Amino acid sequence: MSWNDLRKGRASLPGHAYHITAVTRQRTPYFAALDNGRKLVRELMALQAEGRCETLCYVVMPDHLHWLMALRDGSLAEAVRLLKGRSARALGHAAWQPNYFDHAVRGDEDLRTTARYIVANPLRAGLVERIGDYPLWDAIWVDETLSP
Numbered sequence: 001m002s003w004n005d006l007r008k009g010r011a012s013l014p015g016h017a018y019h020i021t022a023v024t025r026q027r028t029p030y031f032a033a034l035d036n037g038r039k040l041v042r043e044l045m046a047l048q049a050e051g052r053c054e055t056l057c058y059v060v061m062p063d064h065l066h067w068l069m070a071l072r073d074g075s076l077a078e079a080v081r082l083l084k085g086r087s088a089r090a091l092g093h094a095a096w097q098p099n100y101f102d103h104a105v106r107g108d109e110d111l112r113t114t115a116r117y118i119v120a121n122p123l124r125a126g127l128v129e130r131i132g133d134y135p136l137w138d139a140i141w142v143d144e145t146l147s148p
Contacts, residue, residue, distance in 0.1 A: 012075035017056065017105040019114055020067040020080060023097045029062035030095050037136040039090040040065065043083055052079050057115040059122065060136035066118040068111070068139075076102060115139045 024030050031037040037060040044067065048055050057068040071079065084096045105114055122134040131137065 012071060012077065013104075014071050014073065017068060017070045017111055017114075018076055019103040019105060019118070020069065020076075020100055021064060021102075022067070022080065022084060022100040023064045024095050025097055027063040028095075030091060031060045031065075031136065032062040034135060036091055040083075040087045041136065041138075043087045043090065046086070047079060047083060052082070055138075055140075056111060057118050057139035057141075058137060059118050059134070061121055061125065062127075066121060068105070068114055068118055112141055115141060 031040060040060055041058070044055050044058055047053050052073050053069040053071050055067065055069050057066075059066045067083075069079070080100050080102075084100075088095045105111060119131055119137050119139055122128050122137070123131060128134045
């Protein structure tokens with residue numbers, strides 16, 4: 001699949017939830033450094049504070065980001081472009097592959113199921129044995145029912 005194929009059928013609908021996956025250039029583990037991961041999280045929160053989106057869940061992996069968000073204002077492409085540009089400036093270098101993967105979460109899909117999948121990434125990657133031991137994740141549903 002080419003990067004241009006990713007754009008086909010892409011829609012931006014305010015109020016809809018999207019699972020975004022963005023990968024670093026050459027899968028470089030920029031976010032293995034906790035401070036770099038925190039810079040990315042600050043940019044996620046800035047987009048929310050600006051009213052562009054609501055972050056429902058995220059996990060910052062060493063070489064990629066999984067982000068479940070509800071679009072509020074503007075387009076999906078604009079929100080991701082802003083996130084990647086601002087976080088790259090905060091890191092001081094071009095950190096991202098030029099595109100991203102997105103999946104619109106449909107009405108019949110469960111947002112909590114998607115969130116469980118996202119936050120379990122560090123477990124599946126063998127980075128931690130308990131999600132609570134991983135520092136770079138959050139979800140609006142932080143309770144025992146979310147734990148994988």
